[in-house]
Amino acid sequence: MNNNYKLRLFVLFSYLSVFFLLGVPLWYKLTTIHRADLPITYIKELVDNKLNDVHLKLPIYVDSQINDIKESAILLKDIQSEINDILGKNNAGLDISVNVLDYVKENLDSKNENANQILKIVKGDNNLKMVENRDFFSSTATTVEVNDLSTDYQKSIRELSNIILNNILGVNAKNINTVIASTKDINDGEKTGVSIPYIQDIHLSAILLSGDGDALGWDIESSMSKYITPLREMLSSVYHFTVDSDIVYYNDLNLHSQHAVNESTLAHILDISEISTSDEYSEQIGLTLAIVFPSREVGNNGLEFIKPKSIEKLDGSEKVSNDINWEKYLIPRWGSLIINKYPLKANSYLDEEFLHPIMHKFSIDLLEILGIGSDMMSPYNSLHMFKRSVVLRNLLKSVDTLQSLVRLTESFKQMAVPEQVLADVNTAIGIRYEIINKINHFGTSNGINNNIVWDELVLLSNKLVTVCENAFFDNEMVQQNFFPDEHKTAVYFPFLGPIAMVLFLGIVNMIKDRSHIVDSIK
Amino acid sequence: MVIISNIPHSSSIKVILLCFIFILGFLVPISYADELVETHIQNKEVEDVVKNNDVKYESKTSFDPSSEIDVTDTSILTSLDNIESVKSTEQVWDTNIKTKDNLYYEFDESLKITPLKSNFLLSSFNFEINSTKYEPGVSSNGFDEYSHYTVFPKSINRIIRQNSVRELHIRFTRGFWDADSWGRIPYDGFKAGGSGVELWSVIEASSKKVAYKKWKYVANTLSGMFCTSLNFVDASKTTYPYKSFIPDYDVPLFDGKNQLFVMRAALANENVCTENLTPLLKLLPTKSRSGISTLLDGHKVFDSYWHSLSIDVKTICEEESLVCYDNLKANVGVVMHVPNTIQRNRNPIPKPVTGEGLRCDTSKYHDAYECFPLPDNFETIFLLSDLFGKKLQGSNLISNNPSSVCVEASKDWKILIESNGEFFGTQSNCFDLTNNDKNDIYFETKNSSSIVRRDNVPLFVSRSIMSNSIGRDGLRTVFRNPTNSAKSVLYFESLPWFMKIYLSTLIVEQAIDTTTGMKFDFDIKDVLSTLKYAAASDRKRPNQIEYEITIPPHSTIILSYQFEKNLLKYSEYPPDANHGFEIESAVVTVKGPTKYQSRTSTLLLVLPTPDFSMPYNVIILTSTIMGLIFGTVFNLLVKRVLTLEDAERIRAVSGPKYKLKKLKERLLSRFGTNKNA
Incomplete structure (x- = not known):
């Protein structure tokens, strides 16, 4: 009996060991979700030191036409040391250095001239005054008039250095802090919600809306050729635009529906839902210029809140005034809205003369909505600043996304982390390293093509953001985010419950038998 | 005098101006007709007509004999408005904006109304738009490349340009077309689909795989645009027709290396409702605010016996100038039962007919409790606005051609157009709407069964499912040729993959001469000239059967074949699995002498459904x-x-x-x- 008991005890323990040592771990292994081993420590280190490994070296070409070569060299050296002083004092949170180069010595060809940032110092009547750029899109250099440098040489050097840092390179402490302070917003425009996030492919729509149904026409082709074509050309390295125009009848954006429309109620009354919808273009973002004429239902005197006014425009070199009966509104992240005071007559035709001031304002608004900024002496300088801002922002954004990914995986212990997420994270880290490497080595060789490097960096940084977002929004990971443990238990309990019960009762029986045996021996 | 008595005496200037406008209205006749204006009936005359007839469906608001002309009349109100506007300041315009003569766009619209038998009325709204011309193959990313739209809908253009679509056809059809009574389907059936939603397209692509990807994109986009379930169109529902739906002209190919693919899918018995009509109306430049589209109200269109919405887009290239443009044709067809529709519009909540209103058969016994009702009255007077609830709001103002309304009615019908209380008629019953006022169409007849003879239907086709006890079901198709000539017919059928077809069982079940009742001894090879069959692949491809069959004159031929039902996976059953699966209509195209297309009704296939707690x-x-x-x-x-x-x-x-x-x-x-x- 004793031997029999031992054999049964052995069988019981065999079952128990198979159940607990093989079955339970196997069940656990097979039913446990896969969580790839993300480089969490490395990402946390990146979060703590977001831009510490970035060393921005920017070249500026100075073309001094007021003195001889020897004096120019001294001037450049003085500007360099002044800039170094200013940058040393400003604790902007980003390691920046500016390399002041001689425009004549570097011998930039015309191609490279457009691609680099240049300061031209010319002789003029005014002392240290920036010359206004007449031709909006063709300016590549910033020109400063100088009458006499020798009067207060140190002050002149300081002012020239400030022009380089603030107006040309845009690397003053305020700008850089704006970039670094906010991980979501890059410039003032975006901070206030005006600008769109950077995306390469953008659709532009120019829409003429009339509240009535009479036939209309407009000379949009020539207006676009004059204002949008050079803009598309200038921004071609960072933006690909598709542009179209449309005429929409019987739609005045709901302006006719209220008799007392004014500027304060305009935002509530305007209905832009039916124009420029995403059905009409394949790009992710569409920007719109809407020129709206109210329906005749608004009354004989048109919209009361639109006051006729006069604007000045350049006709060649002459400034002429022009009476207009419309008001322009900038709708953040959407586009420009031109509301006309009066309805249109039948067979109205908007000619170039009418459209030009509108298109001019729209092209400026467009730069603002894109985040490039409209308060500038030269749009090319703003474009250079914009590219640098986009790269820095994307670097910050990518780290933020990776940080969010880490938080997500740490918060949801039951969420699967597929290998694809790990692969995306590794790719992102690789791209980031490549970008940092390129930034750090940029500007070390003279005569480098500013555009090519930064265009490449913009694309790379955009790719970085996309890869990080792919990792965060991985389908398999998010789908299993809310897979409950209770579900698992419900499915396996009908199988595990009876087996565990049988084993448990077996153990109880064995204990009872043991007490019987002990009793019988006694 | 009547007018003066209704105008306040204090406003003498108003009265003078009103008289002046009224007289002017007589002196300057409004031109509606493209032909000679024959009839010019004044209000009074119409009132007489109304009085002398046993009016059943007249509009009391417009034709009340007791109303004379009072200040509540719309036309008078318009005149008073004019007086007010004369008093106030004139409309101010922006002087910076110039005008241009001959500013018109390529847009046409017309409404064709046809009375049908048994007091039914067919209204067919047609719209046609051409896009601006463009050079094919030019990239839109060039710095100087701009697309300009005027009247052509941008949303449709995006679909066809982006996906190299050379033809696009969408059909939304519901209801029963009584071919026996009403004759041929409008436009010989080429603008109507089977019950539900139908989509087919010609797409230019380098391979079938690329074409399918584009097709899927097109279906998904249209699904969003027209609020349909077209996003459910996938490979298991898509067919590639061999002969049916193939364009009968040279479709332009922008890139010589590519090929053209015809793809088709249908969602049987998909509901058609206002959410499908509204996007269609938004495609029109008039946005249903002027012209004939003002009549299109979802409540009226879909409260009908049969309705069909169609959109056809084609790319047309001019060989000489090497430029192309896109052509869009939209059609809305509605069949309404006139007495019922008017009755419902008058009393939205149905009420029993009062004793006085009952029309009893006097040849039989009748009293206050017993009445054998007479069939519908053949005498009828009604206005178009009685059916659609609105008047026509003038013409479209953007086209060189004014909106037109044509009524295809027999000589027993009196058809007039009403505008500002005046009635006009033409010999052809066609009216061009050249003003911007509200217009209405007046219908009057003593015999509504007198209709314009429509061409006979060349072929009747019906289809049904047969069940038997041995586990296999069958599909039977009946072709009936009522004409004197043999008809060569193209038959297209797409069946879901879970119907496993035994094509070897395809037989001529019966062939009968309908005049003599004699049976023909036909073999399947005697009637079928070609047969194309693409077998289904589970969850990847539907069954596709396409054959040409010749139906002798005055004969009925019944074809049948057997099929088995496959079992579906647990998750493949819809929520209402016990309802059954809708099988799309078969498409029948009569090849000649006059082409005609019709569809069979949809079928309901019941599959064995599992216990879902299994x-x-x-x-x-x-x-x-x-x-x-x-x-x-x-x-x-x-x-x-x-x-x-x-x-x-x-x-x-x-x-x-x-x-x-x-x-x-x-x-x-x-x-x-x-x-x-």
């Missing part, structure tokens, strides 16, 4: 069995095994009997002790 039951049952087996084996191995003697011995000292005995002894000893005490 998976959990399986888990429970399997686990129980496994638990039982395990328990048995485990107990055998772990429980103590004894000889019978040992067991008896143990039972004698620990069994239930022993325990009862012990309990009894204990109780007795306790009671015995108490007694003694």
